Amino acid sequence: METFIGKPIKRREDARFLKGAGKYTDDIKLMGMTHSAFVRSPYAHAKILSIDTAAAEKAEGVVAVYTGSDACGTFGVPCGWQVDFKNGETMREPLHPLLAKDKILHVGEAVAIVIAETLELARDAAELVQVSYEALPAVTCPKKAMEAGAPKVHDQWEDNAAFDWCIGNDRTEVEAALESAHHVTEMTYKNHRLAPNAIEPRSYISDYDVNADKWTLYTSTQNPHLIRLLLCAFVLGIPEHKVRVLSYDVGGGFGSKIYHYTEEALLTWVSKEIGRPVKWTSDRTEAFLTDAHGRDHIVHSKMGFDEDGKIVAHLTDEYCAMGAYLSTFAPAVPTYLHGTLFQGVYTTPLIHLNVVAPFTHTVAVDAYRGAGRPEATYLLERIISKAAKEMDIDPAELRYKNFIPPFNGTSEPGFQTQVALQYDSGNYHGVLKRGLEMLGYEDFRKEQAEARKNGKLIGVGISTYIEGCGIAPSAVVGSLGARAGLYEVGHVRVQPTGKVSVFTGAHSHGQGHETVFAQFVADKLGIHMDDVDIVHGDTDQVAFGMGTYGSRSLAVGGSAIIKSVEKVLEKGAKIAAHKLEAAESDLEYAEGKWTVKGTDKSISFGDVSLTAYVPHDYPEGVEPGLDFSSFYDPTNFTYPFGTHIAVVEVDPDTGKVDLQRFVACDDVGNVMNPMIVDGQIHGGVVQGVGQALLEEVIYDGEGQMVTGSYMDYAMPRADDVPNIETDRTTTPCPHNPLGVKGAGEAGAIGSTPAVVNAVVDALSHLGVTDIQMPVTPKRVWKAMQTQA
Amino acid sequence: MQISMTINGKEYSHDIEPRISLAQYLRENLNLTGTHIGCDTSGCGACTVTVDGAAAKACTLLAVQVDGSEITTIEGMANGNEMHPIQEAFKENHGLQCGFCTPGMVMTAADILKNNPNPTDEEIRHGLEGNFCRCTGYHNIVKSIQHAAEKINA
Incomplete structure (x- = not known):
């Protein structure tokens, strides 16, 4: 029998x-649908003195114009995670209005919405809205935002x-260990701001049906049920059962489409006001100006070592920008998704991270592929490589010295970190060994020595x-400030003919759930995957769900489906036992049928299904x-790991970095579909490489974004990167039924420091010890000149 | 303005505003929504179509500029249910994830292979530099186009 896993x-x-x-939101047209355009602030920080909409209202084809003075102006979108100050003060949580009324807090903030018969007419009329502003000074750097006299957001x-926070061991203890350490490596740098840049821009259609008193919201989201909950219960105060959220095909998310955005709520409000879809x-x-960004940490870090190169202590202070308002997950990103990974793969006995999270006159920062973990990995992997150079130890050797020894999480216990989490299973030596083999590390070092000559x-x-990964369990995230649970829902509906519909609260926007989920359901039921259909992205069809992010779909969503499959088989066995006139305990299930052990008496899954719906006998x-x-609410997070190795050549005349090879050996636990896992790694790696070499959102001193288009923001193109060489080791997750860990973010988490380490390595004999990302030709060339 | 053109082998004629881009015209007037708009500035390539046999970005062409032309969009690539070898190769090599950049990638791939039936990886990567993909890291797109070249040349 054909199997699929x-x-x-x-x-x-x-x-x-x-x-x-494909059916992306912008592809959908509804009868009588109107179009909208926003009037957005050109200032980062300003008072709104007046808004004149008269000309716009009279313009051709205009249906309505709304500003913050209308009823929608009283609503605001909430934050989904609360991180209070260390001294107990409650997190400062400003109203994030659907339309700014008195004050502008970032460039691109919406001031008015114009609704018209066509997109062109809406945009024409938006230009007729006259807004008078009084510009105010702005602050965009999270460190400067905390200086005395900084402009207030x-x-x-x-x-x-917005809050401050710390995690790990007692600070004075960590400081004392650093004082007495044999060697201390220190780093100060910026983990700079990135724009996620899903190629499909955000798109929403709201359709209010006056006769049914129901809304349908078509939205490009990773998270349909959470959007409905936030929209209904926390923004507009409308009954949740009156809203259907539909998220068909979504053109990439990378985090930026997790959040509930002001435009979603405003369109929902507008469609009832005008009685037409909008x-x-x-x-x-607009995407650059209004989609939540990622990263933006200012970091100062010290790592201490003993004379054998063992890490004795690690102390880090960070300023992490929140932006003007708190986005849905924002407070969790530089805290619980970041500090909890400061153990890395090392036995470091003393760790302390202190975070100050200021508001800035910028768009919000929230989870972007990896969310807090790329920032933790960049820090650990850069500082350990820098330390290796300083102590003249090979960087692979220094890692081997400090690795947590292998453990499987079943016969050997999980590893308890100094920063709250307990790792599930790991073999960090294994991935490094394999990665170095794939690269031919020793030969490369010889080649490098020759090349330098x-x-x-x-x-x-x-x-x-x-x-x-596999973000959950609910009790843990709840104790850490999450305002929602992080379980997942899996519904298995066996049809009378034995065909199976699976409804999942996870959401696919490129990950291939429709294929992968059918693979494992088919195998568990012993049927063909063509007989399994996967439904997602519709709150009327799927009971509930927490969406897709944090590499959680398979580990959490897949496990929920497995639970339902098990219930199907359990009930099926009762029906089969009755039909076969045997005891349940005498039956075994394999290849799609129940058989009385030791006999040829059996009944197929299809016959049992039909009996369940035609229950005559x-x-x-x-x-x-x-x-x-x-x-399904898991008992722990999952902990994928891996080794990424980059090889670069730097042009001595221009400082341009050529990424020549990229080797990735990842361990994501059991693999359902290796083709898809490789694809996830490739894409993640190139996003991480983008941060290392090319991408940066830059705001100038007045809070203007100077990288607001593809002419100015450098994303990796096909000729910027090589083929990615991938391999895997497999250390199953011990606590979920499929033994999977998640692969969505691994590439973006591991790759960035590998690239920067390679660039610094290429220049180390010239005395270069660090270069700020992105390592552009200008920065590299400057570093080379400064040292020479 | 009155325009007429042949799109995917079919004649169309419309009276449209001169400011309407070819991409908007295809999507809004003809419901050919496979041509995607990712940026409006020729930066991302999701809107790539062929105009008189050469790849072009439909977001920065006005529909009136291509009056009288022959256009092929992604919807014109498959022959009924039979996919074009490039489309087949993308599927076989996992050359797409979210699918949003995919129509532009397929149309650009067709252009690359038309001009160079046996490209090297480097030539493919160079040929793709006008098209962003944020999902695949390009690895499997390059592989797909190599595979398509083999199929077409076989």
Whole structure:
């Protein structure tokens, strides 16, 4: 019988995408649909003196114009995570209004919305809205935001801090260990701001049906149920059962489409006001100005070592920007998704991280692929490589010295970190060994020595990362400030014919759930995957869900589906036992049928399914039907890990970095579809490489974004990167039924420091010890000149 | 303005505003929504179509500029249910994830292979530099185009 788990099954999603028949939100047209355009602030910080909409209201094709003075102006979108100050003061949480009324807090903040018959007419009329501003000084750097006299983002509080936070061992103990350490390596740098840049811009259509008193919201989200909950219960105060959220095909998310955005709520409000459907699709500059960004940490760190190169202590202070308002997950990113990974893959006995999270006159910062974990990995992997150079130890050797020894999490216990988490299972030696083999590390070092004699600058950089994925369990995240649970829902509906519909609260926006989820459901039920359909992205069809982010779909969502599959088989066995006139305990289930052990008496899954719906000859006390829904709340996060190695050549004349090779050996636990896992790694790696070499959101001193288009913001193009060489080790997750850990973010988490380590390695003999990311030709060339 | 053109082998004629881009015209007037708009500035390539046989970015062409032209969009690549070898190769090599950049990638791939039936990896990467993909890291797109070249040349 054909099985599917572990095979590179081609994706069933692909045909529609390849034919141009995907159904993205902007592709949808409704009868009577109107279009909208926003009037957005050109200032980062300003008072709104007046707004004149008269000309716009009279313009051709205009249906309505709304500003913050209308009823929608009283609503604001909430934050989903509360991190209070260390001294107990409650997190400062400003109202994030749907339309700014009195004050502008970042460039691109919406002031008015114009609704018209066509997009062109809406945009024409938006230009007729006259807004008078009084510009005020702005602050965009999180460190400067905390300096005395910095422009205040929110007037009601004494300074710009949204909260502060710390984790790990007692600070004085860590400081004392650093004092007495044999060697201390120190780093100060910026983990700079990035724009996620899903290629599909955000798009929403809201459609209010006056007769049914119901809304349908079509939205490009990673998170349909959470959007509905936030929209209904926390923004507009409308009944949740009156809103259907539909998220069909979504063109990439990378975190930026997790959050509940002001435009979603505003369109929902507008569609009832005007009694017609209304669409808004972001343009690319609006996306740069209004999609939540990632990273933006200012970091100062010290790591202490003993004479054998063992890490004795690690102390870090960070300023982490929140932006003007608190986005849905924002407070969790530089704290619980960041500080909890400061153990890395090392036995460091003393760790302390202190975070100050200020408001800035910028768009919000929130989770972007990896969310807090790339920032932790960058720090650990750069500082350990820098320390290796300073102590003249090979960077691979220094890592081996400090690795947590292998443990499987079953016969050997999980590893308890100094920063709250307990790792599930790991073999960090294994991935580094394999990564070095794939690269040919020793040969490379010889080649490098030769090359240097000829003035050629080549370098190798290693990164050995760990990440916390499968975000949940609810009790843990709740104690850490999450305002929602982080379980997942999996519903398995066996149809009378034995065909299976699976409803998942996870959401696919490129990950291939429709294929992968069908693979494991088919194997567990012993049926063909063509007989399994996966439904997601519709709150009317799927009972509930927490969406897709944090590499959680398979580990959490997949486990919920497995729970329901088990319930199906349990009930199926009762029906089978009745039909076979045998005891349940005498049955075994394999290859899609129940068989009385040791006999040829059997009944197929299809026959049992039909019996469940046509229960003429049926076990007593058993309900008809074969339809189960389950909530799965895991007992722990999952902890994928791996080794990434980059090889670069630096042009000595221009400082341009050429990424020549990239080797990734990842361990994501059991693998359902290796083709898809490799694809996730490739894409993640290139996003991480983008941060290292090319990408940066830059705001100038007045808070203007100077990188607001693809002419100014450098994303990796095909000729910027090489093929990615991948391999895997497999250390199953001990606490979920599929043994999976998650692969969505690994690439972006591991790759960035590998690239920067390689660049510094290429230049180390010239005395270069660090270069600020992105390592542009200008920065590299300057570093070379300064040292020479 | 009155325009007419042949799109995917079919004649179309419309009276449209001169400011309407070819991408908007395809999407809004003809419901050919496979041509995607990712940026409006020729930066991302999601809107790539062919105009008189050469790849072009439909977001920065006005529909009136291509009056009288022959246009092929992603919807014109498959022959009914039979996919074009490039489309097949993308599926077989996992050359797409979210699918949003995919129509532009397929149309650009067709252009690359038309001009160079046996490209090297480097030539493919150079040919793709006008198209962003944020999901695949390009690795499997390059592989897909190599595979498509083999199929077409076989």
